[in-house]
Amino acid sequence: MGIKSCSVAYVLSFISLTFLAQAANEKGLGASFIFGDSLVDAGNNNYLPTLSKANIRPNGIDFKASSGNPTGRYTNGRTIGDIVGEELGQPNFAVPFLSPNSTGKAILYGVNYASGGGGILNATGRIFVNRLGMDIQIDYFNITRKQFDKLLGRSKAKEYISKNSIFSITVGSNDFLNNYLLPVLSIGARISQSPDAFIDDMIRHLRDQLTRLYQLDARKFVIGNVGPIGCIPYQKTINQVTQDQCVDLPNKLAIQYNGRLKDLLAELNDNLPGSTFIYANVYELVLELISNYDKYGFSTATRACCGNGGQFAGIIPCGPTSSLCSDRSAHVFWDPYHPSEAANLILAKKLLDGDKRYISPINLRQLRDI
Template sequence: MAPSSRSRLEAAAQLLLLVVMSGVSRAAPPRVPAVIVFGDSTVDTGNNNQIPTTLRADFPPYGRDMPGGPRATGRFGNGRLPPDFISEAFGLPPLVPAYLDPAYGIDDFARGVCFASAGTGIDNATAGVLSVIPLWKEVEYYREYQRRLRAHAGAARARAIVRGALHVVSIGTNDFLENYFLLATGRFAQFTVPEFEDFLVAGARRFLARIHRLGARRVTFAGLAAIGCLPLERTTNVLRGGGCVEEYNEVARSYNAKVEAMVRGLRDEFPRLKLAYISVYDNFANLIANPAKFGLENVEEGCCATGKFEMGYMCGGGAALTCDDADKFLFWDAFHPTEKVNRLMANHTLEVCYQQGLL
């Protein structure tokens, strides 16, 4: 079958298979010494377990489909997250450890580390809503990590690990859905929607420039998904007939266009920075529009509990209602994708990395 007859996600899955299995076009996975992760619950592998917040996923049925059996690691899903699959594709450990997890040490972090915190955002005020780790603190942990890495491996090796690592960034949804549109902070009164988009894009730019100054050379930055189509948003839209909240999707598209332009500008400004924008929106829209192509049967509700509004502790309370086969669902809870979809997103990220010369 010609590549043009496959969807982008299907083609990405084939590419990942070639990488991992040492297929025809590539002799071995590219040399990536580590995967380093920043962001929110889409990539948090367990940091929130170690902080005093109610936004946690360290209990069943989270982690129900983890390799080796059920294990609630703090990942917001039924299994692994995109960075885990990306790490595995490079021949690195199949689980990227959370930096605050006491079960791991610097020897583990030398091959992969996650600083992400569920519920955080680009706007520092977003992290305050549920008392999670702000993005500036994630950067401070990154600096601390580098000091520990230098003491562990020596300055030259530490520098090589950081510069050779793939830095994965996924953040921004909470800034809109948890902060701005919920009136949880004063941002709604302070900014119009376009102004808040600009505020966030400027914050994202400062963050990317800062980690570049700290040594990051290969970075992926994910745009927003179709946030108006999350099960929680569909449920709250019931008074208007249900379905996706198109107002929110339009915001996501507008914001994403600004992020993409910002990424192009940073690439021009920092020639040594290999920075790729990951279009999550288009892939989610494809899954929603063509579920059968991906073996999905339900793209409107989550697998956990009723699937309409539950997340975190509410998901645990409704465990008895949870679906039997999460692979048939786009969403695990009312906010987060299933492991199957996370694998597809990882495949797409790798595809973009190859196309744009990061790997």
């Protein structure tokens, strides 16, 4: 190919990317950047040598985009991040950062950095050998950020990321489940660190992480708090509580952290000009679903649809040898840790269009349009 035809191809490519960005701007859409843990991992852990993987059947059995094949999502279908992106008008799911196709114009729809086992603190999830913690996820976003400059040019890239893109962070559960509360690894930490000190550590790290994203031109943020982790089938099974009980300590830790998180987001809204930090009250949302599961069309909020061990099938993660329920849409929980797609749909709709009890100061549809 000659120099002239190379130049023409480059110009045409640049024009098409610019047009794509402008179309997104006109519709109030841009990229969806997703950070966090296995609740929103879309396949990053497939590319890591890790003990935490979901790219095995029957995970993904209801994920239409893959014809029911596992993708690395820790549920039977779509994650909350997938559903929110679709509802806000994005034509493609945010591509996992570690996937070979996370290049070129695919990243204009968004990138997913989330990793099963990841947490706010770097020590979190080390039981899995490998995972991407929040610090590494933001390092990876920094790489994406530079790619946007090359794709769109510096000023258009900055506008696209700051005005038309949403940054969603779903993290914190593993810092308790696979760090502070993990008997083998955390006994030393728990002797030396009170819950207050541990949560202080989490908040300090998260403040730095969110500030780093702001410095990379992120402006629209939604941060999920930690859900009622004492009510997941795994915790209920290992602690041998009854069907109607949740485990007290994990829920108390979540509530304590959530109060501090709410204060942190108010502080960042005040101190980082032009930013909007939204607090997603996942704790209350999931608790509502668990407490009134029958009202939402579920038959159980205690037993995992896919899993083995104990009365709630809550010990061994979902895999080919797991028992599998016959009606997946009737279970709040897909496996010992994660909601089913049916539950994710309800949770996502409340975040998109819900009131201040569940998402504040505005909901996700309003955030997209500011």
